Amino acid sequence: MKNSNQTKIADMTWAKELAKDCGCAIQWHEVSDDAWGQQKNASLAAGEIDDLNIRAFNPDDAVRNSSAFEELGQDMDKLPNVSKFFQEQPTAKKFVSVDGKVRVLPSSRTKGFLASGQHLMINKTWLEKLGLKAPTTWDEMRKVMEAFKTRDPNGNGKADEIAFNPRELGTGKIGDWWSPFLMMNATGIVTHFNSGPSQQGIYLKDGKVGNWMQTDEFRKVIAFYREMVEKGWAPSDWVTAKDDKYNARNQSDGKIAQVGMVFGWDESAFGSYGSPLAEQYESIPVPSADGVPADKTVWDGSREANRFEDYHMAMSANATNKDAALKVINLLYSEKYSIQQLYGSFTDKYVEKTGEHSYRVTDKFHQAQDSAKVPAFEDRLAGWIPDDVTVQGDRGMDHVAAVDKAYEKQYKNYDHEKDMMPIYVRISEADQNTVANNNTALFNYAVPVVSNWLAKGGVQDDGAWQDFQSNLKKYKIDQNTEIWQKAYSKAVK
Numbered sequence: 001m002k003n004s005n006q007t008k009i010a011d012m013t014w015a016k017e018l019a020k021d022c023g024c025a026i027q028w029h030e031v032s033d034d035a036w037g038q039q040k041n042a043s044l045a046a047g048e049i050d051d052l053n054i055r056a057f058n059p060d061d062a063v064r065n066s067s068a069f070e071e072l073g074q075d076m077d078k079l080p081n082v083s084k085f086f087q088e089q090p091t092a093k094k095f096v097s098v099d100g101k102v103r104v105l106p107s108s109r110t111k112g113f114l115a116s117g118q119h120l121m122i123n124k125t126w127l128e129k130l131g132l133k134a135p136t137t138w139d140e141m142r143k144v145m146e147a148f149k150t151r152d153p154n155g156n157g158k159a160d161e162i163a164f165n166p167r168e169l170g171t172g173k174i175g176d177w178w179s180p181f182l183m184m185n186a187t188g189i190v191t192h193f194n195s196g197p198s199q200q201g202i203y204l205k206d207g208k209v210g211n212w213m214q215t216d217e218f219r220k221v222i223a224f225y226r227e228m229v230e231k232g233w234a235p236s237d238w239v240t241a242k243d244d245k246y247n248a249r250n251q252s253d254g255k256i257a258q259v260g261m262v263f264g265w266d267e268s269a270f271g272s273y274g275s276p277l278a279e280q281y282e283s284i285p286v287p288s289a290d291g292v293p294a295d296k297t298v299w300d301g302s303r304e305a306n307r308f309e310d311y312h313m314a315m316s317a318n319a320t321n322k323d324a325a326l327k328v329i330n331l332l333y334s335e336k337y338s339i340q341q342l343y344g345s346f347t348d349k350y351v352e353k354t355g356e357h358s359y360r361v362t363d364k365f366h367q368a369q370d371s372a373k374v375p376a377f378e379d380r381l382a383g384w385i386p387d388d389v390t391v392q393g394d395r396g397m398d399h400v401a402a403v404d405k406a407y408e409k410q411y412k413n414y415d416h417e418k419d420m421m422p423i424y425v426r427i428s429e430a431d432q433n434t435v436a437n438n439n440t441a442l443f444n445y446a447v448p449v450v451s452n453w454l455a456k457g458g459v460q461d462d463g464a465w466q467d468f469q470s471n472l473k474k475y476k477i478d479q480n481t482e483i484w485q486k487a488y489s490k491a492v493k
Contacts, residue, residue: 001055002030003380005372012375013345014337021331024324031056044068051319052328054382058311059096062103063429070315070322073102078326081333085384092308092384094424094491105329107312108384109342112397115404116302117194118182121269122261125280126153134284136294138186138224141287145233148260156256163233165249165259166225168241169451172443174213175199178263180225180238180454185298185410186289187217190420194302195310197421200439201477202484207418207492209485211477213446214469220289222450222459230457239455251277266399272370273395283403285410299410301420306400308423313382329382338383343394344368344375357386361393369395417492421484425491431483442475 002009009015009028019026029050031039036056043049044065049057062069076083082105086093092106122134127144130153135141145163147153154161166180175181175193184191189205189212192198201211201218212218228234235241235249250269252258257280262269267278288297313332319325331337335357343361344350350365368374391397414420427435449468453459 001033001036001380003374003378004032005369006374006377007368013347014340014376017345017347018328018331018337022324022327024321024328026328049314049316051316051321051325053314053316054377055309055312055380057104057314059098059104059426060429060432061311062314063098064432066103068317069103070317070319071101071103072105072313072315072329073097073100075326078323079330079333081330081384084386085333088386089308089384091304091422091424094422095308095310097424098426099428103314104311105313105333105382106308106310107379107381108308109379109381110385110389110391110394110397111307111387112391112394112401113307114303115306115400116300116407117265117306117400118178118191118263118300118302119266119283119403119406120182120261120286121264121267121281121403122284123148123153123257123259123280124282126257126260129153129155135287136285137288138290142227142231142233145228145260146231149232153260154257160258161260162235162249162258163260164228165246165262166228166234166238167246167263168243169239169447169454171447173199173439174201174443174446174450178265180263181212181218181221182263182300183221183224183286183289184212184217185300186286186292187220188289188292188296188298189215189217190298190414191300192302192305192420192423193300194305196305196423196425197484200435200480202421202481204419204421204488206415207488209421209481209488211472211481213450213472214477217289219459219465222453224289225454226457226459229455236455239451266403268399273399283406285406294409295413297410298414298419299407301411301414301416303404303411305423309379310423312380332382333384335386335389338381338385339389339391341377341381341383342385343378343391348375350375354392357389359389359391361391361395366393366395421488422491425484425488427483427487431487435480435483438476438480442472442477442480445471445475 047068096102096104096106130147130151132144135144148161148163167178170176175198179193189203201213203210203212229236250259251271257277267281270281271277288294315325339359344365349362352360354360458464
């Protein structure tokens with residue numbers, strides 16, 4: 001499943017060399033994210049999947065259609081590189097194991113990607129100009145937002161500043177990438193928005209599973225966002241503003257900043273690395289919510305889910321040439337081809353080997369990235385970079401690692417197994433169907449209510465809040481919590 005910025009795989013030199021090393025011919029089929037979203041279920045229903053599939057199916061797909069997929073866990077004698085991967089990174093193996101079986105292999109980028117994909121970015125240039133410090137509490141954040149709004153920090157003489165630019169609320173779940181509900185961490189409830197049930201509101205506190213839509217902390221966060229709109233700190237239409245509008249606000253005209261704060265990956269939310277706008281931003285720890293001490297304030301625990309992904313290699317149970325297919329998988333999970341899947345071929349000088357287990361990404365690769373003609377899979381690789389490998393020049397890795405440092409203390413404020421759902425916790429096939437069906441009805445009801453509170457207010461009405469809580473129970477929110485509690489208790493026993 002290909003990113004739109006990638007060149008044709010048939011034109012990638014490393015892919016041609018892979019076929020030579022395998023001693024086999026490889027016919028590549030490419031599909032876009034959007035097209036695959038429409039084709040995936042039909043492919044599974046028909047039992048028609050390609051011999052090898054990269055970033056197409058996840059372990060849950062394989063469980064629900066087990067007869068269609070090779071059980072790769074039984075092929076480790078022919079997959080020594082994968083076996084080494086699992087020995088070095090047992091969490092990665094647990095991540096894809098369902099009832100002790102492995103049908104889909106994970107990926108692993110370099111250890112430098114052990115960082116959340118979620119960060120609070122603030123315009124440091126505006127802070128300096130106004131003589132302000134980065135806020136550490138919501139009260140301080142209120143003062144900073146008011147200054148951003150009223151004191152013309154971008155210096156253009158216009159009242160065009162957006163103090164905080166939240167991303168729109170999705171419709172099918174309550175949390176997602178760069179979700180406004182990252183603010184839950186300010187209240188002491190840990191999110192995990194790169195993946196997993198946190199996107200459904202599921203959270204952990206001392207080993208006990210709950211749903212944060214049922215908490216006073218959730219109500220408090222909604223009220224805070226409503227306050228931002230009422231005070232003019234956030235756009236009045238942010239709840240429904242689509243990504244193109246959201247991104248246009250962040251990136252402005254590329255010269256004069258318009259946004260003070262945003263949840264994002266890193267400073268690239270505002271333009272390409274090194275651009276005038278991107279250079280104005282830095283990451284800061286999330287400010288503590290009202291009444292929450294600093295040592296109880298936490299940050300999104302998505303670091304392992306950023307390094308590892310669980311849906312990167314699946315093999316058909318009916319592969320035409322099983323031995324050749326397994327040989328290709330093993331080669332892909334070698335250091336040699338994992339590096340080239342990330343950065344392009346050695347032959348074409350997109351990446352250079354500088355020593356044993358050390359590499360340098362070249363300007364040629366950066367130029368290909370900037371022109372949206374990437375000769376590699378990047379984060380879509382079906383491969384693994386061992387911990388003893390070092391890479392210089394990976395701009396994405398270097399920048400995300402740098403912005404993630406701001407959260408070192410907040411990461412230490414909670415137990416990463418008792419206060420956050422580990423990435424390897426999975427629910428059974430039967431329970432998956434139950435939770436999926438429950439969630440469809442649950443979010444069809446809940447998201448419009450929450451959106452209305454965010455856009456128009458009303459969450460502080462006790463009667464409306466109690467009605468919401470009663471209806472969440474009616475839509476079986478507690479059953480979902482019980483199912484995740486059962487899966488968690490089983491996984492960490």
